[in-house]
Amino acid sequence: MSESIERPPGEGRGRVTPPPIIEPGHTFASVTDKISAIVLGGRQPLFWVLGFFVAFLLVLVFLTAVSYLFAKGVGIWGVNQPVGWGFDIINFVWWIGIGHAGTLISAILLLLRQDWRTSINRFAEAMTLFAVACALLYPLMHLGRPWLFYWLIPYPNSMALWPQWRSPLIWDVFAVSTYATVSFLFWFVGLLPDLATLRDRATKKPAQILYGMLAMGWRGSALHWHRYETAYLLLAGLATPLVISVHTVVSLDFATSIIPGWHATIFPPYFVAGAIYAGFAMVLILAIPLRAVYGLQDFITMRHLQNMAKILLATGLIVGYGYVIEAFFAWYSGNPYEGYMILNRMKGPYAPMYWSLLLCNLAAPQLLWFKRVRSSPPMLFVISLIVSIGMWIERYVIVVTSLHRDFLPSSWGMYSGTIWDWSTFVGTIGLFLALMFLFIRFLPMISIFEMRTLVPEAAVEAEAGKKK
Amino acid sequence: MRDPRLYGLMAEFDGPGALVAAARRAHGEGYRKMDAYTPFPIHELTEALGLRRTRLPLVALTGGILGCATGLGIQWFSSVVHYPLNVGGKPLASWPAFIPITFELTVLFASLFAVFGMLGLNGLPMPYHPVFNVPRFALASRDRFFLCVEAKDPRFDREKTRRFLSSLGAREVSEVEE
Numbered sequence: 050m051s052e053s054i055e056r057p058p059g060e061g062r063g064r065v066t067p068p069p070i071i072e073p074g075h076t077f078a079s080v081t082d083k084i085s086a087i088v089l090g091g092r093q094p095l096f097w098v099l100g101f102f103v104a105f106l107l108v109l110v111f112l113t114a115v116s117y118l119f120a121k122g123v124g125i126w127g128v129n130q131p132v133g134w135g136f137d138i139i140n141f142v143w144w145i146g147i148g149h150a151g152t153l154i155s156a157i158l159l160l161l162r163q164d165w166r167t168s169i170n171r172f173a174e175a176m177t178l179f180a181v182a183c184a185l186l187y188p189l190m191h192l193g194r195p196w197l198f199y200w201l202i203p204y205p206n207s208m209a210l211w212p213q214w215r216s217p218l219i220w221d222v223f224a225v226s227t228y229a230t231v232s233f234l235f236w237f238v239g240l241l242p243d244l245a246t247l248r249d250r251a252t253k254k255p256a257q258i259l260y261g262m263l264a265m266g267w268r269g270s271a272l273h274w275h276r277y278e279t280a281y282l283l284l285a286g287l288a289t290p291l292v293i294s295v296h297t298v299v300s301l302d303f304a305t306s307i308i309p310g311w312h313a314t315i316f317p318p319y320f321v322a323g324a325i326y327a328g329f330a331m332v333l334i335l336a337i338p339l340r341a342v343y344g345l346q347d348f349i350t351m352r353h354l355q356n357m358a359k360i361l362l363a364t365g366l367i368v369g370y371g372y373v374i375e376a377f378f379a380w381y382s383g384n385p386y387e388g389y390m391i392l393n394r395m396k397g398p399y400a401p402m403y404w405s406l407l408l409c410n411l412a413a414p415q416l417l418w419f420k421r422v423r424s425s426p427p428m429l430f431v432i433s434l435i436v437s438i439g440m441w442i443e444r445y446v447i448v449v450t451s452l453h454r455d456f457l458p459s460s461w462g463m464y465s466g467t468i469w470d471w472s473t474f475v476g477t478i479g480l481f482l483a484l485m486f487l488f489i490r491f492l493p494m495i496s497i498f499e500m501r502t503l504v505p506e507a508a509v510e511a512e513a514g515k516k517k
Numbered sequence: 518m519r520d521p522r523l524y525g526l527m528a529e530f531d532g533p534g535a536l537v538a539a540a541r542r543a544h545g546e547g548y549r550k551m552d553a554y555t556p557f558p559i560h561e562l563t564e565a566l567g568l569r570r571t572r573l574p575l576v577a578l579t580g581g582i583l584g585c586a587t588g589l590g591i592q593w594f595s596s597v598v599h600y601p602l603n604v605g606g607k608p609l610a611s612w613p614a615f616i617p618i619t620f621e622l623t624v625l626f627a628s629l630f631a632v633f634g635m636l637g638l639n640g641l642p643m644p645y646h647p648v649f650n651v652p653r654f655a656l657a658s659r660d661r662f663f664l665c666v667e668a669k670d671p672r673f674d675r676e677k678t679r680r681f682l683s684s685l686g687a688r689e690v691s692e693v694e695e
Contacts, residue, residue: 227624246658266646271555273641276573276635277639284631
């Protein structure tokens with residue numbers, strides 16, 4: 050099997066289709082120097098300083114909100130009967146959805162030999178890790194007594210109790226923690242050769258020691274590369290079904306209950322498509338400013354943006370199909386509660402949310418049919434922002450409208466987030482951005498060694514070598 | 518004669534093509550204890566150096582089977598043996614409900630085995646290795662390609678091997694100290 054293993058795609062097969070995935074004129078040395086200079090070059094642009102400052106302020110907002118939460122309990126949030134799942138679950142699902150694009154780009158596009166993934170996979174993986182970290186915070190905070198979180202894990206305990214294996218909430222614990230672990234491994238294995246590059250290129254002692262320890266003595270031996278690529282490919286193969294399983298399990302949190310609007314077989318594929326949709330939108334939101342600020346247009350070309358725009362359009366259509374089928378199910382089932390649920394969404398007190406959701410997720414991305422729109426980074430940025438907001442509203446609609454009016458009109462109620470809900474949410478956005486800024490500062494945001502394989506030098510001479 | 522302080526001879530090449538050709542020649546000449554160092558993976562090298570296929574997929578498979586058994590085992594043991602609880606007359610060993618966790622643990626264990634297996638087989642982390650004593654070796658992670666013939670190879674001879682490596686079109690041949 051290992052004989053046939055390809056190096057990560059992009060050992061440049063001569064491509065003629067414009068625009069290219071790497072601008073012409075680059076060499077091994079220029080690629081290495083350009084990407085490592087962002088980390089080792091010292092001064093960061095004003096964008097970084099200001100961006101990190103704002104993100105850090107939001108982290109402080111988060112710390113305040115969490116401190117108050119731990120002091121007072123979840124009563125400071127808007128959740129109450131009948132809406133027991135509010136911002137915590139909405140934000141959990143939103144973040145974990147965003148966290149799906151990284152592994153999708155790394156794993157699925159690797160297996161499909163899409164060599165354009167090379168310049169975006171590294172920061173998309175970092176984005177995944179940080180998004181999953183933000184997502185994990187929500188169920189933890191919602192526990193009420195977060196210091197007892199380890200009760201969710203099966204361990205020999207004096208209470209002689211086991212977790213409830215038949216509950217999707219326990220499946221979630223395993224799915225999300227496995228996803229976080231495997232995403233981290235994938236990211237770190239990908240980083241290993243680049244950490245060695247940074248170690249060899251660093252001129253200051255602290256950087257040499259830090260990157261030296263992280264690189265673990267990587268020396269680029271042919272035998273090591275052989276095992277490395279095997280491991281990377283195995284991880285890709287393992288991560289692909291994992292990505293699908295994680296959001297499936299998240300959707301089962303809803304689908305296994307009998308609440309109208311949740312109890313639907315469409316949920317797993319609909320959630321997975323929504324996750325990819327939200328994830329690619331976030332990758333675009335990050336990629337477009339980064340390539341402009343750090344002058345990476347040579348590496349993240351229009352080709353990348355256009356391909357991502359197409360994926361956005363395709364997954365957007367799948368999500369749109371989900372919305373249509375949801376309404377169809379409600380009508381076709383003949384179930385009065387399901388029927389009322391969808392009418393309540395369209396005409397009830399949360400109707401503005403429902404219609405803005407359709408506007409953001411279904412209508413706005415239709416602009417991507419036009420090549421002019423797909424070729425315009427500002428337009429793509431705005432559409433991606435709209436989609437991100439739309440995906441948040443989608444989860445709001447699913448969680449809140451289903452819970453606030455279920456079977457018994459006597460137990461109906463209304464829900465809205467309090468100032469603490471909002472400050473926690475804004476705070477996790479700050480945490481996410483702050484971690485992204487730190488990542489850009491200390492680690493190469495584009496995979497250097499994989500970019501080397503895209504350079505023409507790598508291709509032509511390897512071809513010559515094949516001739517014997 | 519073998520010098521105990523000599524690890525081997527290191528030849529530096531400009532491009533992947535030259536390195537692959539040199540590795541092939543050296544292998545044809547009968548050298549076996551050698552390794553190439555490159556800034557990115559080159560498939561032709563595996564075959565040129567006559568490297569064996571890695572057993573890593575088997576390691577990952579072992580991890581996967583172990584994870585699968587752990588996942589299913591712990592759920593079955595707790596539900597059937599250790600704490601049987603009749604819920605609505607449903608069977609104790611309700612295996613369909615056990616599949617998600619079994620699947621997740623299979624993937625988790627297989628991934629951990631693949632990564633730690635790769636690091637373990639490669640002998641990483643390795644705080645010291647003689648090849649780093651060659652000053653120009655730092656370029657192996659940038660744009661240079663190296664072939665190192667180790668002194669423990671039975672055909673190794675300081676002078677003859679040096680001449681042979683130079684004849685392959687190496688930019689520079691340097692001695693690697695132990």
